[in-house]
């Protein structure tokens with residue numbers, strides 16, 4: 001016999017489990033089935049939250065207890081720049097908070113978090129099939145969806161009034177409906193692994209050998225998301241509860257090529273050790289076997305997010321770039337909006353207008369977010385002065401817009417999409433402009449041989465960002481600094497023979 005459900009959620013990780021939980025808690029009479037492929041979650045990737053993602057975890061999913069006991073509170077985002085591999089790590093230019101940050105954010109072991117959220121969904125009455133895999137999907141419109149599932153060794157067919165696709169990058173619905181598009185203008189790849197025995201950046205050895213480096217920073221650097229910045233690439237160091245460290249590299253294929261090596265883990269480690277702070281952090285580190293992963297063409301999107309009887313949440317709807325740890329932001333927007341629209345639908349409302357508006361705004365948000373923050377950013381990632389401008393402006397705008405909205409727009413914190421609509425669009429236009437200019441100035445600096453000249457001996461310690469007027473001050477500082485680099489750019493002369501040496505293992509000519 002064919003089992004019938006109001007809602008079938010394919011993929012039971014953070015996005016799928018959150019959406020199932022929210023809907024079932026709201027309407028207990030719904031029959032909700034979650035289908036999850038894995039027997040248990042691995043550590044995945046995506047371990048550092050932003051403030052928007054953390055707001056979703058603490059104020060929508062109410063996970064503060066789990067986050068406090070089982071995960072690590074994040075001590076902000078820190079960026080480190082360098083000129084040459086032989087420079088001392090103590091000379092690397094640094095951007096980051098002076099003190100602990102003001103709003104919550106976390107370093108997550110995803111294997112624990114995703115299980116906890118899935119358990120929440122089961123506790124409110126959702127049904128789980130696991131390990132179970134969707135073999136076939138017929139999307140016939142609301143009330144007419146059919147799913148063929150392999151559970152253990154048996155094949156079952158279920159019918160679903162609504163299907164939620166939360167399969168991450170597998171994006172089974174978007175691919176089936178031919179809505180899946182790679183974002184070709186952002187050709188980035190990633191490699192990541194978990195390591196043991198990384199150096200404690202606040203440890204006794206650093207305090208004894210480099211007190212002048214340790215003393216000025218009052219926050220704990222070790223618990224931050226530390227980013228190693230290079231030309232065309234950046235690396236991350238994210239501490240996990242229990243002592244392991246997540247280490248990864250993201251690079252733009254147009255600008256950077258990973259040097260060869262005996263295996264992927266070694267290649268990752270040896271490249272990151274070309275950065276002096278990477279060398280300090282990873283010199284004694286050991287890569288955990290069988291936990292090394294690589295993914296190419298990270299950025300993609302679906303041209304539609306919700307249709308007749310189906311919706312996409314989390315990475316199934318699209319993914320941009322992990323630089324500012326905004327994966328959970330998109331999870332929050334897509335899960336919460338799907339929840340609000342389906343909640344209305346399940347009480348009989350006509351949702352066609354809401355759905356069309358969401359589809360339109362989501363596309364606006366995705367593309368504006370990309371063009372205003374990430375497009376061609378890898379050209380200037382390795383230049384501390386240009387990234388300082390971007391840091392003030394990107395983070396200032398983020399706190400005025402998305403963070404402010406998430407904290408103050410209860411209960412619709414996530415359904416008003418930022419960087420969409422008239423105000424979001426206006427911000428987006430200004431941001432697109434400075435982002436494009438910084439990329440252009442970076443290319444000019446490369447030609448002039450002045451790329452990264454401020455990458456040593458500077459520390460930019462910022463007070464914690466908060467939403468509201470304080471963030472406008474950051475925006476103003478960012479605008480002033482943008483003007484300064486524009487003035488400098490006017491007087492730099494191109495030199496045809498120079499290529500950047502900053503953070504490049506293989507010099508590729510900038511295109």
Ligand SMILES: Cc1cc2nc3c(=O)[nH]c(=O)nc-3n(C[C@H](O)[C@H](O)[C@H](O)COP(=O)(O)OP(=O)(O)OC[C@H]3O[C@@H](n4cnc5c(N)ncnc54)[C@H](O)[C@@H]3O)c2cc1C
Nearest residue numbers: 011013015037045046048134167168190314315322327328
């Ligand atoms: C290199 C990199 C770094 C990142 N860093 C960050 C970061 O620091 N911070 C951040 O917020 N985000 C980050 N992200 C993004 C983050 O990883 C994702 O946004 C997040 O994992 C998406 O969660 P999800 O639940 O949508 O999908 P996933 O976590 O991919 O889960 C999908 C689930 O669906 C299941 N599934 C798949 N196919 C099927 C099927 N056919 N049938 C049944 N089940 C299925 C899978 O088993 C899995 O459990 C990063 C991403 C990358 C690529």
